[in-house]
Amino acid sequence: MGVVAATLAATALVGGGAFWLYRRWEKKKEEEELDPEDLPDDYDDDGTTEPIVPEEVRPRGGFMDRQKVPQEVKQEFIEAFGGWAPPNDEILDNLTQEDVVLFGVVSEPVPGYPLEREEILTAKVRTVEDTVIRARICENAEFSAHLGAHAGHGFRFGEMVEVPRGVIILAARPKPNGIEGYGKYGRAGGRLVPSEPTAKPYDIYPGTSYDLVMPYITDDVEFHINREMVRFELVGTKGLHQQIRFSEDSLRGDATLQAMDRDPKTGRLHFLARWKLHIHP
Structure with missing residues (x-):
């Protein structure tokens, strides 16, 4: 019975693999026959959703x-x-x-x-x-x-x-808008949801303000960046948005911004949210 079970398992594995290869070949053939203009904007084969523009x-x-x-x-x-x-x-x-x-x-x-x-x-x-x-x-x-x-x-x-x-x-020279805190630098250039649910890195341009979408905001939230030469300013809050702005002298490239919430009783830091960023020229 053991030999029979092993034989059936091997047959199923080979059969499943063959079927998978067949379906992949069939899909590739269909893609070759498709006009690129007929593909949806977010079509890709790497599992991520991004616009593809010829x-x-x-x-x-x-x-x-x-x-x-x-x-x-x-x-x-x-x-x-x-x-x-x-x-x-x-x-x-x-x-x-x-x-x-x-x-x-x-x-x-x-x-x-x-x-x-x-x-x-x-x-x-x-x-x-x-x-x-x-x-x-x-x-x-x-x-x-x-x-x-x-x-x-x-x-x-x-x-x-x-x-x-x-x-x-x-x-x-623009006239002062009289605003302090959130909106001080005008409208946000983007709305950044934490990267845990999105699995998405965000493009950041220094000198431009962005809204971080927070799970919650308290007086004890601390922000930490994983690169010393990336400098940012906390502009202000509005609801669950924490507006942030990176300075022009920030080091370009990949960076990770992390929000931690300090427990005032124990002094411990609790993870709150993380954003993966790519700082452009």
């Missing part, structure tokens, strides 16, 4: 000629910021990291998205160079991705861009 239809665009911006639009910016449009070289040479520049971007039509979109973006100055101003986009871009029949321009919130001097519409 290079030929990836959102992309360039800078808009500032001469095409209507004068009444420029005037609205001047009144809002108290700046000068367009800025001359003397103004641009004296920009500081407290200042912002406004510029237009236009999307490039790609297959399936024939119509282009134009948008005015705001970016915080990082460095002033001879031909460009290096700045970080500090407001959410509405038309960054494809939308309906419109092509996306691909410029995203938090990314560093090199803006040619000749396309800058306005240079200005």
